[in-house]
Amino acid sequence: MRKPGIAKRVREIFQAHPRKALRVAEIASELGLSYEKVANAVADMFRRGELKRVGYGRYRYTGKQPQIWKKVPALRRRICKAIHAKVTFTAREIVLLSGVGRSYVHKILRRLVAEGLVEPLGTKKGPKGLPEKLYRLVQRDELYQKYVLEVGKGGLA
Amino acid sequence: MRDVFVTTSNFKRFLELAKELESPAGQGLAMAAVVGRAGRGKTTAAQRLASVNSAIYCRFCDWWTPTGLLREVAFLLGGIRPRATQRCFEVIQEELARERRLIMVDEADRLSLRHLNTLRDLHDVCGVPVMLIGEEPLLSRLSQERRLKSRVRTVLKFEPVAPADVAIFYREALGLVLSGPQAQELAKHAEGDFRLVVKDALAIERIMRASGLKGPEVPAKVLKEVCK
Numbered sequence: 001m002r003k004p005g006i007a008k009r010v011r012e013i014f015q016a017h018p019r020k021a022l023r024v025a026e027i028a029s030e031l032g033l034s035y036e037k038v039a040n041a042v043a044d045m046f047r048r049g050e051l052k053r054v055g056y057g058r059y060r061y062t063g064k065q066p067q068i069w070k071k072v073p074a075l076r077r078r079i080c081k082a083i084h085a086k087v088t089f090t091a092r093e094i095v096l097l098s099g100v101g102r103s104y105v106h107k108i109l110r111r112l113v114a115e116g117l118v119e120p121l122g123t124k125k126g127p128k129g130l131p132e133k134l135y136r137l138v139q140r141d142e143l144y145q146k147y148v149l150e151v152g153k154g155g156l157a
Numbered sequence: 158m159r160d161v162f163v164t165t166s167n168f169k170r171f172l173e174l175a176k177e178l179e180s181p182a183g184q185g186l187a188m189a190a191v192v193g194r195a196g197r198g199k200t201t202a203a204q205r206l207a208s209v210n211s212a213i214y215c216r217f218c219d220w221w222t223p224t225g226l227l228r229e230v231a232f233l234l235g236g237i238r239p240r241a242t243q244r245c246f247e248v249i250q251e252e253l254a255r256e257r258r259l260i261m262v263d264e265a266d267r268l269s270l271r272h273l274n275t276l277r278d279l280h281d282v283c284g285v286p287v288m289l290i291g292e293e294p295l296l297s298r299l300s301q302e303r304r305l306k307s308r309v310r311t312v313l314k315f316e317p318v319a320p321a322d323v324a325i326f327y328r329e330a331l332g333l334v335l336s337g338p339q340a341q342e343l344a345k346h347a348e349g350d351f352r353l354v355v356k357d358a359l360a361i362e363r364i365m366r367a368s369g370l371k372g373p374e375v376p377a378k379v380l381k382e383v384c385k
Contacts, residue, residue, distance in 0.1 A: 039239075039244070043237050043239065046237060047235065047237055057240070078208050078209055079208075081207055081208045082204065082208040085207055085208065085214050085216075086204065095160055096161075096162045096205075097162070097201070097204050097205050097208050098208045098209070099162060099205075099209060102160075127158070127356070127359055129359070141232070144232070144233075145236050149235075149236045
């Protein structure tokens with residue numbers, strides 16, 4: 001009978017300890033495999049959203065199905081790439097950088113604020129002298145992984 | 158004033174350079190340097206390109222070691238930050254094997270020789286186009302090592318804002334038409350800085366609105382008032 005693959009065996013270990021944060025070295029010793037092989041499998045599972053990093057080098061199983069295909073709508077991706085590059089920004093700056101319409105930028109910003117990825121920071125005087133709402137990206141990596149990276153196409157994880 | 162991204166001559170040349178570097182013909186000699194004084198629009202051009210294109214934009218931070226730089230590039234490409242340098246390199250190689258993408262490193266004038274050589278290794282081993290963006294000291298840093306300097310295919314200098322760019326900006330953002338001498342005077346007054354061009358444009362718009370003047374021409378009196 002064919003031996004199960006490394007990813008499957010690693011997944012089984014995580015499923016056996018659903019609440020525990022595991023280290024690569026622990027899994028490697030339990031499976032009797034090399035550190036590198038397990039690290040590669042864990043990295044792939046992390047990229048697919050199956051694992052969550054809960055500390056330095058410690059991962060917990062999310063229970064999500066492995067994501068083998070993820071496509072982010074092009075305009076949303078442009079907006080989020082511009083936000084990721086700017087970090088602190090106004091909606092006007094994102095409109096200029098991404099080239100996407102003002103109303104759609106505001107819609108995405110409302111959504112990102114509701115998700116806690118972006119937070120309002122106050123107001124700043126715009127070039128016209130009128131106050132503009134200032135935002136700050138608080139969860140930089142999460143935004144990038146959720147709305148910029150695509151899975152299974154075009155070289156993105 | 159309308160919010161428009163004006164394609165200045167600097168930005169046009171920047172786009173051409175990015176296209177040239179990304180083309181498969183550029184493989185092997187795909188490093189470039191973009192230099193210019195602060196306020197010329199280098200960062201905005203890079204951020205705009207990264208937003209609308211598959212290129213990645215990486216702003217260098219002083220506390221990054223060469224491995225830290227590799228980790229950031231690995232994250233931007235693959236979504237993970239491996240601890241080991243070799244693993245970072247593998248992630249980058251794996252992702253770039255699927256699609257050739259331009260890596261833009263901003264604030265590159267603050268990179269040490271070790272960082273620059275790390276990027277040279279990326280360029281040589283993965284065949285990835287690398288664009289270094291920074292102020293003038295970047296060129297002297299690159300010329301410290303011949304193998305670095307020889308790999309830089311093009312040095313693009315961000316020139317001061319040209320009168321033609323000023324005229325295009327006024328037409329697209331304000332719907333005003335400037336004559337040649339007027340555009341020249343405004344460009345001179347802004348000292349090549351695009352932020353000052355925007356500031357002058359707002360002042361002109363405000364004065365014209367307050368005086369009940371309507372375009373498309375800008376009266377000489379208004380221009381004189383702004384450029385005094």
